Amino acid sequence: MPALPARPAALSSRPVRWLRRNFVVLAGLATLAYLVLPNVIVTVFSFNKPNGRFNYEWQRFSTDAWTDPCGVADLCGSLSLSLQIAVWATVGATVLGTALAFALARYRFRARSSVSTLIFLPMAMPEVVMAASLATLFLNMGVTFGFWTILIAHITFCLSFVVTAVKARVMSMDPRLEQAAQDLYATPLQTFLRVTLPIAAPGIAAGALLSFALSFDDFIITNFNAGSTVTFPMFVWGSAQRGTPVQINVIGTAMFAIAVLCVLAGQLIGGRRKRS
Amino acid sequence: MALVTDKTPAPRATRRTAARGGKPTPYWLLLPGILWLLVFFAAPLVYQASTSVQTGSLEEGFQVTWHFATYWDALTEYYPQFLRSVAYAATATALCLALGYPLAYLIAFKAGRWRNVLMILVIAPFFTSFLIRTLAWKTILSDGGPVVSALASLHVLDVTDALGVTEGHRVLATPLAVVCGLTYNFLPFMILPLYTSLERIDSRLHEAAGDLYARPLTTFRKVTFPLSMPGVVAGTLLTFIPATGDYINAELLGSTDQKMIGNVIQSQFLRVLDYPTAAALSFILMAAILAMVTAYIRKSGTEDLV
Amino acid sequence: GIPPAGRPDGALGTSADRSARERAVAFSSWTGYIDAGADGKGHPTLDDFRRRTGIAVTYTEDINDNVEFFGKVSKQLTAGQDIGRDLVCVTDWMAGRMIRLGWAQRLDASHLPNAYANLAPAFRNPDWDPGRVHSYPWTGIPAVIAYNRKATGGRKVDSMSQLLEDPRLKGRVGLLSEMRDTVGLTLLDMGNRPEEVTADEYTAAITRLRRARDRGQIRRFTGNDYTGDLNKGDIAACIAWAGDLVQLQADNTDIQYAIPDAGYMLSSDNLLVPRNARHQRNAERLIDYYYQPKIAARLAAAISYVSPVAGLRDELAKIDKELADNSLIIPGEAMLAKAHAFRSLTAAEDKAFEAAFSELTGA
Amino acid sequence: MTATAPTDSSSGTDVRLTAISKSYGAFTAVHPLDLSVPAGSFFALLGASGCGKTTTLRMIAGLEQPTAGTVELAGKDVTALPPHKRPVNTVFQSYALFPHLDIYENVAFGLRRRGIKSVKKQVGDMLDLVQLGDFARRKPHQLSGGQQQRVAVARALINHPQVLLLDEPLGALDLKLRRQMQLELKRIQTEVGITFIHVTHDQEEAMTMADTVAVMNAGRVEQLGAPADLYETPRTTFVANFLGTSNLITAEVLDASGETLVLRAADTKLALPRARCTAAPRAGGKLLVGIRPEKITLAHADDAGTIPEGRNRVHGRITASSFIGVSTQYLVDSPAATGLSVYEQNIERDSRLVPGADVVLHWNPGHSFGLDAAQSIEAGTDAGEGT
Amino acid sequence: MTATAPTDSSSGTDVRLTAISKSYGAFTAVHPLDLSVPAGSFFALLGASGCGKTTTLRMIAGLEQPTAGTVELAGKDVTALPPHKRPVNTVFQSYALFPHLDIYENVAFGLRRRGIKSVKKQVGDMLDLVQLGDFARRKPHQLSGGQQQRVAVARALINHPQVLLLDEPLGALDLKLRRQMQLELKRIQTEVGITFIHVTHDQEEAMTMADTVAVMNAGRVEQLGAPADLYETPRTTFVANFLGTSNLITAEVLDASGETLVLRAADTKLALPRARCTAAPRAGGKLLVGIRPEKITLAHADDAGTIPEGRNRVHGRITASSFIGVSTQYLVDSPAATGLSVYEQNIERDSRLVPGADVVLHWNPGHSFGLDAAQSIEAGTDAGEGT
Numbered sequence A: 001m002p003a004l005p006a007r008p009a010a011l012s013s014r015p016v017r018w019l020r021r022n023f024v025v026l027a028g029l030a031t032l033a034y035l036v037l038p039n040v041i042v043t044v045f046s047f048n049k050p051n052g053r054f055n056y057e058w059q060r061f062s063t064d065a066w067t068d069p070c071g072v073a074d075l076c077g078s079l080s081l082s083l084q085i086a087v088w089a090t091v092g093a094t095v096l097g098t099a100l101a102f103a104l105a106r107y108r109f110r111a112r113s114s115v116s117t118l119i120f121l122p123m124a125m126p127e128v129v130m131a132a133s134l135a136t137l138f139l140n141m142g143v144t145f146g147f148w149t150i151l152i153a154h155i156t157f158c159l160s161f162v163v164t165a166v167k168a169r170v171m172s173m174d175p176r177l178e179q180a181a182q183d184l185y186a187t188p189l190q191t192f193l194r195v196t197l198p199i200a201a202p203g204i205a206a207g208a209l210l211s212f213a214l215s216f217d218d219f220i221i222t223n224f225n226a227g228s229t230v231t232f233p234m235f236v237w238g239s240a241q242r243g244t245p246v247q248i249n250v251i252g253t254a255m256f257a258i259a260v261l262c263v264l265a266g267q268l269i270g271g272r273r274k275r276s
Numbered sequence B: 001m002a003l004v005t006d007k008t009p010a011p012r013a014t015r016r017t018a019a020r021g022g023k024p025t026p027y028w029l030l031l032p033g034i035l036w037l038l039v040f041f042a043a044p045l046v047y048q049a050s051t052s053v054q055t056g057s058l059e060e061g062f063q064v065t066w067h068f069a070t071y072w073d074a075l076t077e078y079y080p081q082f083l084r085s086v087a088y089a090a091t092a093t094a095l096c097l098a099l100g101y102p103l104a105y106l107i108a109f110k111a112g113r114w115r116n117v118l119m120i121l122v123i124a125p126f127f128t129s130f131l132i133r134t135l136a137w138k139t140i141l142s143d144g145g146p147v148v149s150a151l152a153s154l155h156v157l158d159v160t161d162a163l164g165v166t167e168g169h170r171v172l173a174t175p176l177a178v179v180c181g182l183t184y185n186f187l188p189f190m191i192l193p194l195y196t197s198l199e200r201i202d203s204r205l206h207e208a209a210g211d212l213y214a215r216p217l218t219t220f221r222k223v224t225f226p227l228s229m230p231g232v233v234a235g236t237l238l239t240f241i242p243a244t245g246d247y248i249n250a251e252l253l254g255s256t257d258q259k260m261i262g263n264v265i266q267s268q269f270l271r272v273l274d275y276p277t278a279a280a281l282s283f284i285l286m287a288a289i290l291a292m293v294t295a296y297i298r299k300s301g302t303e304d305l306v
Numbered sequence C: 001g002i003p004p005a006g007r008p009d010g011a012l013g014t015s016a017d018r019s020a021r022e023r024a025v026a027f028s029s030w031t032g033y034i035d036a037g038a039d040g041k042g043h044p045t046l047d048d049f050r051r052r053t054g055i056a057v058t059y060t061e062d063i064n065d066n067v068e069f070f071g072k073v074s075k076q077l078t079a080g081q082d083i084g085r086d087l088v089c090v091t092d093w094m095a096g097r098m099i100r101l102g103w104a105q106r107l108d109a110s111h112l113p114n115a116y117a118n119l120a121p122a123f124r125n126p127d128w129d130p131g132r133v134h135s136y137p138w139t140g141i142p143a144v145i146a147y148n149r150k151a152t153g154g155r156k157v158d159s160m161s162q163l164l165e166d167p168r169l170k171g172r173v174g175l176l177s178e179m180r181d182t183v184g185l186t187l188l189d190m191g192n193r194p195e196e197v198t199a200d201e202y203t204a205a206i207t208r209l210r211r212a213r214d215r216g217q218i219r220r221f222t223g224n225d226y227t228g229d230l231n232k233g234d235i236a237a238c239i240a241w242a243g244d245l246v247q248l249q250a251d252n253t254d255i256q257y258a259i260p261d262a263g264y265m266l267s268s269d270n271l272l273v274p275r276n277a278r279h280q281r282n283a284e285r286l287i288d289y290y291y292q293p294k295i296a297a298r299l300a301a302a303i304s305y306v307s308p309v310a311g312l313r314d315e316l317a318k319i320d321k322e323l324a325d326n327s328l329i330i331p332g333e334a335m336l337a338k339a340h341a342f343r344s345l346t347a348a349e350d351k352a353f354e355a356a357f358s359e360l361t362g363a
Numbered sequence D, E: 001m002t003a004t005a006p007t008d009s010s011s012g013t014d015v016r017l018t019a020i021s022k023s024y025g026a027f028t029a030v031h032p033l034d035l036s037v038p039a040g041s042f043f044a045l046l047g048a049s050g051c052g053k054t055t056t057l058r059m060i061a062g063l064e065q066p067t068a069g070t071v072e073l074a075g076k077d078v079t080a081l082p083p084h085k086r087p088v089n090t091v092f093q094s095y096a097l098f099p100h101l102d103i104y105e106n107v108a109f110g111l112r113r114r115g116i117k118s119v120k121k122q123v124g125d126m127l128d129l130v131q132l133g134d135f136a137r138r139k140p141h142q143l144s145g146g147q148q149q150r151v152a153v154a155r156a157l158i159n160h161p162q163v164l165l166l167d168e169p170l171g172a173l174d175l176k177l178r179r180q181m182q183l184e185l186k187r188i189q190t191e192v193g194i195t196f197i198h199v200t201h202d203q204e205e206a207m208t209m210a211d212t213v214a215v216m217n218a219g220r221v222e223q224l225g226a227p228a229d230l231y232e233t234p235r236t237t238f239v240a241n242f243l244g245t246s247n248l249i250t251a252e253v254l255d256a257s258g259e260t261l262v263l264r265a266a267d268t269k270l271a272l273p274r275a276r277c278t279a280a281p282r283a284g285g286k287l288l289v290g291i292r293p294e295k296i297t298l299a300h301a302d303d304a305g306t307i308p309e310g311r312n313r314v315h316g317r318i319t320a321s322s323f324i325g326v327s328t329q330y331l332v333d334s335p336a337a338t339g340l341s342v343y344e345q346n347i348e349r350d351s352r353l354v355p356g357a358d359v360v361l362h363w364n365p366g367h368s369f370g371l372d373a374a375q376s377i378e379a380g381t382d383a384g385e386g387t
């Protein structure tokens, strides 16, 4: 329900009432500010022109880095690699995790609690340990480290996050809708695709977003299983050791902006289409 | 009616049981994911378990000697870090809940067409590497920076110093900074599941509560919050568990007195090269988390969620 | 169980060298540790190398931390597998560990004429690789004391005693998480020689550091990320690596450094050919290439670290006069006399010292 | 349009809607509408599905912000007040039971919110009243549809609000239970003096329980009045057709001079008291003559001679008959109008009255009513009433 | 108990339930129950709220696993078949519309699932049928309650399934629309030959539409038969009271020898044809004599002399009267029984028939029925019927 417009009723103290009424909005926006504040700094420093190698101190305004975002060797290569991995890891983890979440939320079966525990543990396992043990596994299997090992590692640790996020949503879904679908000749698969999935979509989207973010931003596990492949966080981490180039701020800012603009554009187009 | 009931929790009795009629569906759903976890998680886990009861050195190699004492030694030596990790993670989780709930609520009920935009603002910071963002926090919280100066002049830091969460009128390299960092880093993990469960609540239930004399705050306490419990539980788990094992925030924002168990494991594994201790610590951590999570879930009456 | 990592040199045999057939070499190093082209792309010295020798270098900046790198490749090396890299650059103690474990190929001196001739005396004989049988230094890294003049109120900080005991620096001192640099400087300040450190001396130094820590003197033990703190003044004074300082000073004139009277620690990053590398011969040619003063000067000018190549000054002066006079890049005799290096440790010592140090750093 | 309940509407008015309207985007669910409901009265809102009844109730409860207009409760403008500050309770059409609370707590909700501590007795009584005493600890999803609806009623009723809004509160109940609940509602209403605004599809319910009935059509109130008045003298074809069944016969006015109008439909002469005609009759003009099916007596054509004088009579032929429990419904086609409907109570059936039989329909002219012929004759019937 | 529709039940049976039952924990919602519904018939399920109607339907649809027993469709045991493999569609009591799909897609859902590509015409027709053509692109939450219900009906109906289960499909509709939808349903049912199983609270609906009606009570079927049979000769007090209103008078059997039983209630003699008595009468034993309110004629005590011979007559006094549209209901207390209910069609009102008036109730003995007096006289009435 939209907040009611203020009415000229006799109010004892309007500001207080206004605050009370809009408390949620204000608190929410404050949290949002907290979340994006560091990005503001990152953005500001993407326009810096440092004298030396360190982009810590504001020197002078420049768009040099913006005009040449790939100006640092390997930066854009690592970025595209990270994006590819993140996309595939998201797909993999979301598919596997959603299936698991559904099985857990919708069915009773033997070993259900053991399965839950198995799904929980990866979240509880310190990254470095998971990283090292996975590396050992790959080594024993004789796999060459690179894209595929990174991908497998990412899917493994994203899986649990997807399950948890999706399950919360599926648990609160009315099974009668699925029953109605089945009653209307939808096979279990169709029921899933046409009814369950769209309704559980926000949960799945949340899980997928988490996966994407986790995968895109992961350093430790990637580092152990990457061989000599370099992903974006590895690149950032590495360059942070000797001073991050401004381009990293540019990429960070651009990624942020692209994500927001895409959604914004979709919103506007969708809004216009609805109106017409 | 359709819409109301579609938001009510699933009638349990109508859920099909796999046992009856031998429906294989759940097993098909489980199979790929479980296989995946067995191969890529459980198998390495067994390997780590064996490591934890080995003794030896890098040069001579490590042999399984069933040396369980490692667990005890690790626990006695590093229990402060364990306790600290739990305390920090719990505080950060509580803060995440307190900060994240209004935002999730805002997105779910008040954002209207800006919903997706706000959503993406929550998640987009991930696209800027955590390292850059954490470094940005150091810039923001820097000792001579405007934030700290402001806090100092408002005497906030006097209070926090007295409480022991900050030291010497600075924020960086104090527990406060670490907890704030954890909160910041894991906030989206709280907001997303909260949002997804809030979004499902039928606004008609709010209306019914309002109609029955519940003030907005009471409506929240008695209706909204209980109905969002799945999200609260999922969010706290997604926040608390990784936060307990985190080491980045303590590393970058804390000092030596704020090291968490993640730092210890990291250091044992990489620096000291004491693999058995590292593995033992990991298992203690996992067991502790599992125990806490189980207790929490029991307490919050949401066994079904996990 | 985990198999023993250490095998006598060559026990697993040397893989057949394919250098003749494959004109390639894979080189893993640290980020920003090589020259970059004018537009920020490419590495001119590597391009030159290819032009001259026809050997293409796959240059990867995937080493950020010695221990991490060790953790990453140790499993493969233990298993006797090729790690896909022909040349790696690691800090001396790690190089020592890898050599001790038999994970570095013995280099063929006959393939390294320039290197043999031009290696600066100060780097010739580390105790972890006597006679440079397995390794050649890439850069020298002096660990000195740096401070932010603004943050210290204009006071100079030039000794470990000040760092550890001056109450005016309380909570604003940064130490390095590299055990050898931090403990080494402390040992020097206590009148001990890191080259011959005993367990007791080490314990004493750790005790002193711990006291400082418990007083709240020390803010953080850091890796390279001290630079930001120092730059902002959150850290007033710290132990710092010289190469960073040259860069920091370019942005912030308040950053100063001091060479402690008691001496400073000089470590190095070293090029190793990992066991079973496929292109040892090509790697050796690359090492030798960088030991030509002209090439070394280009490198030094780009990364501002101490060059291990003798006779560099003239070539460097041709590129940048000012750099050639910077004693952090070309240390003079007096400077070199104060340099110290940490003795190489046995495996047991290594473990014990690291454990004590990591306890100090809180983890 | 303006509609005011025919009661003193100054001090005694409890709910007053002034020019209230509601639009969803381009769609207007409720057109500007004035309505006042006297305090303590039982007010029923009737109307076709989708005509805006729920929307109107929701605006009174404060759950929907009106697009325009104001809501007054007991003389106080509450348009800007949030729902929890209005002394109004609602039984929701969709129940809106709290899924996380059991039945007991659902019912106790309102009392607890008003800070009442000892709710046990009241809740127990209320649950007994809706015959759900044994189900107190069940969750809503464990109840049948009708049981859920009863919980919704109990949850609102227990608060004894100043105004109770009931949105089809008994729709999911079987006839018996519905009748019983109706009596209970009525009893509570009179005892406690609550103002009831009741939306129902059960016309009998509206007729028996309400003091005043408003008939809504497509977002507007068409007529408002006491149940019997509405039934006996509908003012529009919609009301005539919607409230029970009406046979409407288009007739030409032959003589509009006297107290009794004389009309002609086909070859039949019909009489209609002028007082029972809402349109202004004009000789030569047209009128609709309405007559309720139960007011018509059916005589076999053979018995036409026995029909008393002074009654309107129409000849026709039975086309269909169906047994509906208490009575039998006959459909009769006549030259004057087709599909005339007649109810005959099932006492002794005249076995000649079967489809195909020629019959005479006759009724007392005082039972018929006249309507403006300009309206759609089918408004409010199955065919004429859209959504 | 076993209940079989009085039709050939071998080849022509479409739905057959054998010893089917359902328990939720300790609570038994449906007791073991046998039922067969002939193919192509219109079968109505009546019963008090919470008696297990929805549960029974859900077991037929395969949405609820029976605790015991089997379900056969067209002679095939489908107990283990999932819902989508059963040629059955359901109109859910709670609608269960897909909230993420618009009305059009909701209705098209079943067709699309069966791989039908060009659904446009069919969906359009179906939406027109339920009068929602203009709402095709709305989402369910933008509709009123009745509109949502119509979507639910359309969504099931469009599939022309072998068996259609309707769970109060018209409960949220106003009378007019309900009548019209009833006709449409009936038309489709006969045209397409679908078997309908229809749960309703509208007894008139059940009576007019169904070929066979089953009356359920607390998880069991009490009686099953053609509507008129059920109404005219109920076999239990529950059925007598639940299906319409019955006046039940406890009477002593004076003479059980002839074709007509002679009974006595208080000081009144009553006659009852033996054929209309389900219990075995025994002289000196007790019986319940039932008579429907509309079968009773009310005469003022002053007119007692004009009552023809051969009718049962009971003296009493009017305690209440209420106007219910077509007719007026009177409550009469008499020495034989209190609270007797009488409906008089509103033709010409006898102005003397007001509360307090002494009256004579009289009826044709052939209209009354006899029941076993061992049953609760109030079963199925408001007071006697619990949940």
Ligand SMILES: Nc1ncnc2c1ncn2[C@@H]1O[C@H](COP(=O)(O)OP(=O)(O)OP(=O)(O)O)[C@@H](O)[C@H]1O
Pocket: B011, B013, B014, D141, D142, D143, D144, D145, D146, D147, D172, E024, E027, E028, E029, E047, E048, E049, E050, E051, E052, E053, E054, E055, E056, E093, E387
């Ligand atoms: N999940 C459940 N757990 C326990 N009891 C249940 C559950 N679902 C239904 N019941 C009970 O089973 C009985 C039959 O329910 P059902 O829904 O079949 O009734 P119904 O005849 O359809 O009633 P109504 O006319 O009110 O819809 C009810 O008493 C109800 O309380």
Ligand SMILES: Nc1ncnc2c1ncn2[C@@H]1O[C@H](COP(=O)(O)OP(=O)(O)OP(=O)(O)O)[C@@H](O)[C@H]1O
Pocket: D024, D027, D028, D029, D047, D048, D049, D050, D051, D052, D053, D054, D055, D056, D093, E141, E142, E143, E144, E145, E146, E147, E172
């Ligand atoms: N959110 C909405 N958006 C658009 N139209 C709506 C919305 N809610 C209701 N309507 C429309 O407003 C009209 C009135 O709806 P309302 O719910 O008041 O009807 P009603 O009289 O209660 O009908 P019913 O008897 O079927 O419950 C309907 O035509 C409905 O389609």
Ligand SMILES: [Mg+2]
Pocket: D053, D054, D055, D093, D167, E144, E145, E146
């Ligand atoms: Mg409505």
Ligand SMILES: [Mg+2]
Pocket: D144, D145, D146, E053, E054, E055, E093, E167
């Ligand atoms: Mg039901």
